[in-house]
Amino acid sequence: MKIKLARDILKANDQLADGFRRRLGELGVLSVNLIGSPGSGKTSLLERTLENLGGLRAAVIEGDIATALDAERIERKGAPAVQVNTEGACHLDANMVIDAAEELDLARLDLLFVENVGNLVCPAGWDLGEDLKVVVASVTEGDEKPRKYPAIFERAAACVLNKVDLLPHVDFDLERFKRDAGVLNPDMTVMLLSAKEGTGVPEWVDWLKTKLAEKRSR
Numbered sequence: 001m002k003i004k005l006a007r008d009i010l011k012a013n014d015q016l017a018d019g020f021r022r023r024l025g026e027l028g029v030l031s032v033n034l035i036g037s038p039g040s041g042k043t044s045l046l047e048r049t050l051e052n053l054g055g056l057r058a059a060v061i062e063g064d065i066a067t068a069l070d071a072e073r074i075e076r077k078g079a080p081a082v083q084v085n086t087e088g089a090c091h092l093d094a095n096m097v098i099d100a101a102e103e104l105d106l107a108r109l110d111l112l113f114v115e116n117v118g119n120l121v122c123p124a125g126w127d128l129g130e131d132l133k134v135v136v137a138s139v140t141e142g143d144e145k146p147r148k149y150p151a152i153f154e155r156a157a158a159c160v161l162n163k164v165d166l167l168p169h170v171d172f173d174l175e176r177f178k179r180d181a182g183v184l185n186p187d188m189t190v191m192l193l194s195a196k197e198g199t200g201v202p203e204w205v206d207w208l209k210t211k212l213a214e215k216r217s218r
């Protein structure tokens with residue numbers, strides 16, 4: 001009985017997510033769901049991204065258990081941001097994102113970023129109507145993350161490996177990380193990045209622009 005209930009909830013979520021994805025498709029907005037552990041650097045990556053988007057217009061839906069700290073950081077970069085507090089839930093769902101999007105003028109956007117609640121497990125299974133999931137890992141978390149949390153690495157279109165400025169100071173086997181990630185998902189693009197120093201940010205922004213152009217040419 002409990003299993004059936006969980007299935008029904010997920011099915012309802014997926015239907016809502018599909019509808020939202022269709023709406024974003026009609027508007028030509030590329031939606032990116034950022035998933036990573038607490039502190040991996042999701043908001044820092046977004047701050048850097050917003051500084052480097054050129055003329056592209058972006059907004060951010062921020063998911064956190066509590067506080068509006070991340071949305072405030074995004075607004076300081078001049079982009080519209082909506083904070084969702086899940087009050088204990090370990091991931092966003094499509095309903096929360098659709099509600100939050102009511103606050104945004106979607107027709108004026110090129111990119112909609114969703115920063116999921118910091119967690120490598122729960123967000124992986126929830127479709128938010130995004131075009132792409134991106135897993136944000138960092139070198140301080142250890143190189144075994146793809147092996148230990150395979151679901152998100154299997155489903156992500158890209159992996160941003162953040163904090164590479166710290167590589168000289170941590171025991172992190174970069175080749176092992178890339179090899180394991182590649183075995184789980186050979187199609188996933190792995191980008192090395194430092195949100196602190198800006199390394200890798202142009203490649204990441206180019207990747208986003210390519211995905212936006214691909215979506216609009218379909």
Ligand SMILES: Nc1nc2c(ncn2[C@@H]2O[C@H](COP(=O)(O)OP(=O)(O)OP(=O)(O)O)[C@@H](O)[C@H]2O)c(=O)[nH]1
Nearest residue numbers: 037038039040041042043044118162163194195196
């Ligand atoms: N050295 C270094 N520190 C970084 C980098 N990116 C982020 N940080 C630091 O890592 C900490 C967490 O960064 P956030 O961007 O808040 O991480 P987050 O993933 O958004 O965290 P939650 O929203 O709590 O899940 C902050 O102290 C950042 O300054 C980086 O590239 N290098």
Ligand SMILES: [Mg+2]
Nearest residue numbers: 042043070115
């Ligand atoms: Mg954050």
